[in-house]
Amino acid sequence: MAGLRVIDGTPTAIAKFIREEEAKSQETPAETRYLKFKLVEQKEKTQVWEILSKTHDYRLGIIKWYGSWRQYCFFPEPGTVFNTDCMEDIQDFIVDLKTEREK
Numbered sequence: 001m002a003g004l005r006v007i008d009g010t011p012t013a014i015a016k017f018i019r020e021e022e023a024k025s026q027e028t029p030a031e032t033r034y035l036k037f038k039l040v041e042q043k044e045k046t047q048v049w050e051i052l053s054k055t056h057d058y059r060l061g062i063i064k065w066y067g068s069w070r071q072y073c074f075f076p077e078p079g080t081v082f083n084t085d086c087m088e089d090i091q092d093f094i095v096d097l098k099t100e101r102e103k
Helices: 011-025 084-102
Strands: 035-042 047-053 059-066 071-076
Touching: 035 059, 035 084, 047 084, 059 084, 071 084
Parallel strands: none
Antiparallel strands: 035 047, 047 059, 059 071
């Protein structure tokens, strides 16, 4: 049958399937004036987001969970430079991730 996937009925397999489906629904990147935020990995409890330049479409960094600080953090690519508008967009995105995680 087209469009159907067979999964085993274990709770772990079902949870993984649900996470994968949720990640697919978020594949459309969030955008600001200069940046795109693209979900690249859905983990059990956290996510990894890639930040791309809208103008040049290259990777500027990632946002991921930093366990030592128990929060999402921004990891810029070497040699990248950000103005206050872009930093504010990144900060707002991290705040949104934090809010979503606390639900």
